[in-house]
Amino acid sequence: MNSDKPDLPSEAELADMDRDELSRLGARLDGVEVVEAPDPWPVKGTRAEKRAERQIAFWFTLSALAGLAFVVIFIWWPSKYEPPRDEEFQAYYWYTPLLGLTLGLSILGLGIGVMSYTKKFLPHEIAVQERHDGGSNELDKATILAQLSETGERSGIARRSLIKRSAGAGAGVLGLGLGVFTLGAFVRNPHAQSEGPDGLWHTGWQNPPGSTEKVFLRRDTGRPGEVSLVRPEDLDAGAMETVFPFRESERGDEHKLLLALQRADNPVMLIRLRPDDARRVIKHQGQEDFNYGDFYAYTKICSHLGCPTSLYEQRTNRILCPCHQSQFNALEYAKPIFGPATRKLAQLPIDVDPETGYFYAKRDFIEAIGPAFWERA
Template sequence: MGGTGDGERSGANGQQNQPADGKELFRLGTARDDVELRRYHYRWPEQETRAERRARRHVLYWWALTVVAGLGAAVVYLVWPWEYVPPGGEGYVWYRLYTPVLGLCIGVALISFACGFIVLVKRFFPDEQAVQQRHDAEQSPAEDRATLAATAAEAANASQLRRRSVFTRAAGVSAGALGTGLGVTILGGVWQYPWETTGHDESTKDTLWHTGWAQDGDETVYLREDSGDVHEVTLLTPEDIAAPGLMAVVPFRESERDDPEALRKARERADNPATLLRLPPGTEVEPKAVREGMNVGDFYAYSRICTHLGCPVGMYEGRTDRLFCPCHQSMFDLRRHAEPIFGPAARPLPQLPIDLDESGYFIAKGDFTAPIGPSFWELEP
């Protein structure tokens, strides 16, 4: 069997010395593996024909699509409007399209990159039919490596990839574009600098270390019932919750009362949800000096965001005074200031210090005792 192939099995049986010639190594590999090449011929024996150029463009079209889609994914991730917009709000359609368009770009980039290689192999690699007999391999590891390298080199020579260097360059560019799109979306999803503002307002307090409960000036922050209606403002008093019981709350400032946008943001901001709980009368809570004065009698307030993966913690078992996360079954003991006693959560739920104002409404005395939700790199365990 020659480099162009004559359909007959050829080999180097009985050779003790490893040949240096690539074609001889290729023959040696097929002979030692008992491979019979029944059909083996080049796709394009005549070079630079119209059909060959058309096949080459077919491969390049797929990889050009990879470049467009890969870079498009990066652009969509970085500049497309992604912040939540309620149904009917301005920009709602653009917000709804963010995830589908991003997924479409990534999917097209991956599929077109693979299709380019599939077309390259089908249109340019040798057309062959091989039959191999089952046997126990006897050649040495050195022969294995040499013949494998020779087989790969023969495929490259037969497909004339060295002459068609445009394929190598195009594959590199498309792989770079695909990697850019995937890298931006993957790394961008986990990158957040805790001291930078998150875009909700211009305050330097608007970081992972602070929430919407943080005091900004002298304005009082009330506990507002989270009823589901972004425009409804219901302030809470001790008489509003029976023991044992709980209520979901979000922060409210009087300056926001006639500002629908501010009311909406306060309710929809991901780190604002808290739970106001009323423990059964006489419940003994483990004393902690650092938590003194943060509760009002049997009333305590904690973050509603699980410290494992951020699910809402809203299941309360009054008999045992425990909060449950429904996602991964983390359990928090309210008698020990919401410390985790079961499940994957590793940190207690941050506590919100509360008090009553002159009119008997619950108010927040400050922000949570710790950053809410899952841990991040700069957060000490």
């Protein structure tokens, strides 16, 4: 038999060969020379070997427990927003951090366990192999399976039930957690978990059912208890100011006043166009009366990914989102003209209260704000 090109066995001889013979034949066929293949644990059952096995099982078990905790938190932990109260534990604020922590621990535990097993139990053999072109024939396929099986046998995985069980649990529960994460909208209803009776369908500018109270436009002065409302004369031509909803029934209620400033869908940019620019405005169909003179109010929540569109360029009348550079034309119902955003910014209908002279919202937004979920049509 030529050592470079060994004689190929017949089909009958191939069928009679055991795993070790197939493994050696496969090495010779592939031009592989095993220079060194030390057994990482030549003496079986030592305390060091068992300690290494327990350490690896610990990481797999941690991965399984963290993955299970992720699933439990995702489904059952309270996620409805609550106004902040210093004297009480607010479970809502821990929802997202706990999801990140448990999912991260599950992935980390599984990764460390796999790397540790590879380092401590797989033989660190040194082999030299010649490269060859072309696909694999049936003989190559049979011998490589034998070699893989032999590698598994030499690693001792077959007799390490603790590692096999913990690794299976870690990988299985992590897969379950990723499945729940992927299908989260079917597991947890965002509408039912949101603030107010109408959930995500309305913003903080919507009055409770049956209420006719005016919702005024309020500045954020940096002190939640201080209320500063906005009049038309407060803004110069070409100016922009961020405003939030305020109801007289909330005056003196620190929690509700703070909530109005913190709720993500509340911020609105109030823009006063220059007179020459106001004459060139193109209004959206059905929203012709949403402005008050030269004053227009648009949500600050970008229709791309929900970043704050906090920049207004007076010279070009463009509303800019600093996150991904989307730009909206304030003279054409805030429709997108540059960047990844594809939907216009929602416009808030405003007017001035004849008794007080302050701006107020005539109603909530009638269109979706923010990213894609909010398509209501």
